[in-house]
Amino acid sequence: MAKGLEDILDDLYDIEGVEACILYRIDGVPITLRTSGYKEELLNTMFWLEKQIKHVFGEMNKEGLNDTIFYFRNNRILIAPSSNSTVLVTITTEEANQQLISMETLRATRIIEKCVT
Helix, strand or coil: CHHHHHHHHHHHHCCCCEEEEEEEECCCCEEEEEECCCCHHHHHHHHHHHHHHHHHHHHHHHHCCCCEEEEECCEEEEEEECCCCEEEEEEEECCCCHHHHHHHHHHHHHHHHHHHC
């Protein structure tokens, strides 16, 4: 199972413009992530996400949303539930192909759901 999750994140991270992709538990604890190394701005975004995931996930379930997008600093953050207990977050640059990344993120959530349920 873990190798499957790792491969999914690798594929998503390989898309041009993806700064990071992170699989979180719904309580905000990161399970696994892909990023290109230490960037203080990205690290601050990840700390912010850890504090927000549980609340955002709850609101998304309440409103029946499949995904949501935030703009934080110079990044676009796509948050998509990937199972009842996990959330996939994709952080991209402003210049990234947003349609491609949205489609690939949603495809990844379907695969993750099969891995964790």
